[in-house]
Amino acid sequence: xxxxxxxxxxxxxxxxxxxxxxxxxxxxxxxxxxxxxxxxxxxxxxxxxxxxxxxxxxxxxxxxx
Numbered sequence: 001x002x003x004x005x006x007x008x009x010x011x012x013x014x015x016x017x018x019x020x021x022x023x024x025x026x027x028x029x030x031x032x033x034x035x036x037x038x039x040x041x042x043x044x045x046x047x048x049x050x051x052x053x054x055x056x057x058x059x060x061x062x063x064x065x
Contacts, residue, residue: 003061006040006050013039013057017064023056 004013004020010031014021024031027048034042039057043050 002054002058003065004039004054004057006043006054007038009035010037010039010042011035017057017061019060019064020057023053023060027053027056029053 004017010024010029014024014031014035021031027043027046029039029043029046029048031042034045037045039053040050043053
């Protein structure tokens with residue numbers, strides 16, 4: 001089961017899992033100004049594959065759980 005989903009708000013994710021900031025940066029997803037939007041909305045706006053991003057984010061979330 002995924003801990004982080006595409007519908008989650010980026011700011012909520014980074015507050016719960018601060019280590020995910022490096023994943024957002026690696027994928028060049030705007031986690032600052034785009035942080036108030038969902039992962040899916042911001043990733044699409046930044047031209048990022050949402051599924052690949054979620055896979056990496058969930059690796060971090062599982063490791064820190």
